[in-house]
Amino acid sequence: MNERRFENKVVLVTGGTSGIGRATALAFAREGAQVIVAARREELGRQVVGEMERYTAGCTFVRTDVRKPEDIENLFRIIKETYGRLDCAYNNAGIGLPLKRTAKTSLEEWEEIMNTNVRGVWLCMKHEISMMLKQGGGAIVNCSSILGLRGEDGMSLYVASKHAVLGLTRAAALEVSHRGVRVNAVCPGFVDTPMIEGLYRTDPQRILSLIPLKRVGIPNEIASAVLFLCSSAASFITGKEIVIAGGQGIRA
């Protein structure tokens, strides 16, 4: 089936140079969207745009470090000048950190993860919401994690950052849904991307023992949920998260 659900739609994907973000940007492009990819690595950004343009014209890479408010200002200035509107946004850019217990974490690590995973999402949402309210509608999806819903030993900063993303999602949905802007989140479990490479290589059996489907996910399995939440098929869904984790976390 070759659906083109996002023909003539303008879509932003942050962190679209790798992993889940890259797969999602390509999935939007395959369905006809004009996609803006925002991340730091220019060479990879240019490659993604090249691939997207096999399916649709008018895609762009904007070099953006979501830790830098001035980069986010610049990104939205370019979106306004180039496209004049924004229909969907997937706030995906995020980092993990080496496994460390709370007492061993530093202020620098707190700032690094919060500035990327939380402040970056919040600042992007501010711009996305004001553009979408002005044009009368839109759909935002934030990337949380299964660890946005529960704790994990040795990952307190990441866990806190992904809980915050769900908090922003729910609160913003209450503010703007009645004006046509839906705000939702995805909560992936283990997905085969560079982010989990080290963890998976160290102890694959431990990871697989947590997942009833007995495999890690692939980036396209998260992309499908993002596109669904942005599509008209999800027109009655707002302020919610979809967990895509192969059943991880369902055991009593």
Ligand SMILES: NC(=O)c1ccc[n+]([C@@H]2O[C@H](COP(=O)([O-])OP(=O)(O)OC[C@H]3O[C@@H](n4cnc5c(N)ncnc54)[C@H](OP(=O)(O)O)[C@@H]3O)[C@@H](O)[C@H]2O)c1
């Ligand atoms: N993989 C998993 O198992 C898993 C599970 C749950 C949730 N997630 C979440 O999924 C999202 C994507 O992760 P992934 O697994 O696809 O990892 P990934 O392959 O490492 O991709 C991370 C993406 O985020 C971008 N990024 C990181 N810091 C950035 C910054 N300061 N400014 C702009 N972009 C930045 C990177 O681009 P540049 O380096 O080019 O800037 C890259 O495109 C993250 O939010 C992550 O927390 C992943």
